[in-house]
C-alpha cells in the first residue's frame with residue numbers, strides 16, 4: 001500500500017460549474033507518499049483551480065479524467081469527507097469567519113472528525129495548539145482572534161499553516177502560502193512544514209508558488225510547470241531555477257486557452 | 258394561593274412552557290375581550306378599586322385604538338383574539354400527563370439534552386423543581402437586603418404605595434394598542450424592587466419565583482432599581498415554549514433611578530403559531546445605566562422594540578438583541594432610545610438571522626431632544642441570510658433636534674457565502690456544522706454577554722435550527 005501513490009491525477013479536464021469556461025485541459029500528476037511537489041506557472045494558468053478541485057470546491061465541474069486518492073475516487077467524496085480523509089488545502093485567499101476564534105474553529109474542525117459520543121479533550125487540544133503556535137512563532141493570544149478577521153496578509157497565511165499543523169493532513173495542498181510573507185515569516189513557515197514532515201514522513205505536499213525562494217527552504221522532489229491548464233513540464237529542483245532565469249515564455253504555445 | 262399540585266407544577270415552570278388542553282375548564286372567562294372579562298379578572302385577584310378602574314380605562318383605550326398597520330402582518334389577529342380566553346384562573350389550568358406532550362416537543366427536549374426530570378417540569382407535568390432550595394437561600398439573602406422579588410399580584414397586595422407610585426408610569430395604557438390590552442387584562446409577571454445602594458451578584462431569575470401565579474399570556478412586570486443599586490434580571494430560556502395559545506402580549510416597565518445599573522435579559526423561543534407583541538421600556542435617570550439584552554426565537558410574528566428613555570444627565574441605555582426567524586416566521590424587532598438630557602449615551606446592536614422563508618425586520622428609533630447636548634448614540638444592525646429565500650429589511654428612524662449630538666448608524670446584510678462554507682467544510686465540518694459555526698460567530702458579540710448556561714443553550718439551539726438548513 002505505501003508504495004502506491006497517495007494521489008494520482010489522470011487526464012483531468014475541468015470547467016467552471018454551469019458555465020462554458022474550461023480551465024483544466026488534461027492534467028496528469030502522480031504524488032507518492034512523503035513526496036514534496038511544487039507547481040509553478042503564470043497567473044490564471046489554473047493552479048488554484050486544480051487545488052480547489054482536489055479539495056472539492058463546488059464551483060467547478062470535472063468533465064473527464066480521474067483522480068485517485070489512496071486508491072479511492074476522490075471526486076466522488078464530499079468536501080468534508082476529503083478533509084476527514086486527510087486532504088488539506090491552505091487557501092490562497094483565506095476566508096473570514098467573524099466571531100469565531102481560531103481555537104474554537106480548530107476545536108470544531110477536530111470535533112467534526114470524531115465519532116458520535118467522542119469529545120475533543122480540551123486540555124490536550126489546548127496543549128497541542130500552543131505547541132504548534134510556538135513552532136510557528138505565534139503569540140498565544142492569536143488563538144483568540146476571529147479567524148482571518150482583520151488579519152494582515154501574512155497573518156492569514158500563517159493561520160493556514162497553523163491549521164495544517166493541528167489538523168495533520170496526509171496530503172497538504174499549499175496554494176501560494178509563501179506569498180505575502182516576509183523573509184522571517186517565510187523561514188518560520190518553511191520550518192513548520194519541515195517539522196510536520198519529520199513528525200509524519202508519509203505526509204505529502206503539493207505547493208503552488210510563484211517564487212523559487214520558498215523552494216530553497218522546502219526542497220521539492222518534483223517541480224511542475226502549469227500553463228493553460230496543463231502541466232507542460234516536470235522535473236527536479238532545476239526546473240524552478242530555470243524558470244527564475246528564463247520565465248514562462250519558453251513554454252507558451254498558442255494551442256491552449 | 259390554593260394548594261394544588263398542578264398549580265405548583267406550573268408555577269415552578271422555569272421555561273414558561275405551558276399547556277392548555279382543548280377541554281374547557283369551568284372557570285375560564287368567556288372568549289374574547291370585554292368589560293365583563295376585565296371585571297372578572299380584577300375580582301378574582303381581589304384587587305383595589307383603583308386597579309379595576311385602571312383596567313377598565315385601558316379597555317376603553319384598547320377598543321378605541323386601531324390595529325397598527327405597520328410592522329408585521331396582523332390581518333389575522335382580530336380573529337385570533339376573538340377566540341382566545343383572556344383569563345384562566347391558575348387553579349383551573351388543566352392537569353395533563355407526559356403522554357399528552359407532543360412528540361416533536363419531547364424530541365426537542367431530548368436534543369437539547371435536558372434531563373428527564375426537568376423535561377417534565379418544562380412540560381408542566383412534573384412536580385417540584387430542584388432550584389427551589391437554591392431559591393430559598395437566595396431569597397433569604399435578598400430579603401435581608403430589602404430586595405423585593407414577588408409576583409406582580411403580590412407586589413400590588415404587599416407593597417401598595419410603591420406599586421401604585423410606579424405602575425403604568427413608564428408605559429401608559431395609551432402607549433399602543435397592545436399596552437392598552439395588557440393594562441386591561443394583565444395577569445402574572447414580576448414585581449422587583451432593589452433598595453438604594455444594593456448590589457446583587459446573582460441574577461434574579463423569573464423561574465426562581467415559586468408558588469406564584471403562572472406567568473401568562475399577559476404578563477406584566479414592574480421593576481424599580483433605586484439609587485445606586487445594581488442588579489440583573491433574567492427571564493425565559495431557550496427551550497421551546499409550547500402552548501396551544503397563540504397570543505402573548507407583555508408589558509415590562511423598569512425605573513432605573515440615579516446612579517443605578519440594571520440589566521434585563523430575555524431569551525424566548527416561542528412556538529411558531531405565536532403572535533408575540535411585547536412593550537418593554539425603561540426610564541433611565543441621572544448617571545444610571547439600563548441594558549436590554551434580548552433574544553427572540555420562534556413565533557409567527559414578534560414585534561418588540563425594547564426602549565430606553567434617557568431622562569437624566571449622563572444616563573446610558575443599550576439595547577442588544579438577537580433575532581432568529583425560521584420558515585414562515587417574522588421577527589420585527591429592534592430598539593428605541595430617546596435622549597432627553599445632556600451627555601446621554603446609547604447603543605443599539607441588533608443581529609438577525611433569517612433561514613428558509615424566515616423574515617427579519619430591524620426597526621429602530623433614535624430620538625435626540627433639543628437641549629440634549631453632547632449626546633451620543635450608535636446603532637448597528639447586522640442581518641445574516643442563510644438561504645436565498647430568506648429576507649431582511651431595515652427601518653432606522655432618526656430624529657435629531659439637537660445639533661450638538663453625535664449619532665452613528667451602520668447596517669450590514671450578509672449572506673452565508675459558498676466560499677465561507679467551502680472554507681469551513683475543507684476543514685472537515687459538514688455543511689450543517691459549518692453553518693452553525695458561522696451563525697454562532699455572527700451572534701457572538703451579543704451571546705458572550707449572556708450568562709454561560711444561556712449561551713450554551715443558545716448555541717445548541719442554533720445547531721438544531723441549522724439541521725436541514727441546507728439542500
Ligand SMILES: Nc1ncnc2c1ncn2[C@@H]1O[C@H](COP(=O)(O)OP(=O)(O)OP(=O)(O)O)[C@@H](O)[C@H]1O
Nearest residue numbers: 016021023041042043044045046047048049050059
Ligand atoms: N469561478 C470562475 N468563473 C470564471 N472564471 C474562473 C473561475 N475560476 C477560475 N476562473 C478562471 O480560470 C483561470 C484559472 O484561475 P486560477 O485561479 O486557477 O489561476 P491561478 O493559476 O491560480 O492564478 P494565480 O497565479 O493568479 O493565482 C483564470 O483565468 C480565472 O479567471
Ligand SMILES: [Mg+2]
Nearest residue numbers: 047048049092
Ligand atoms: Mg491561484
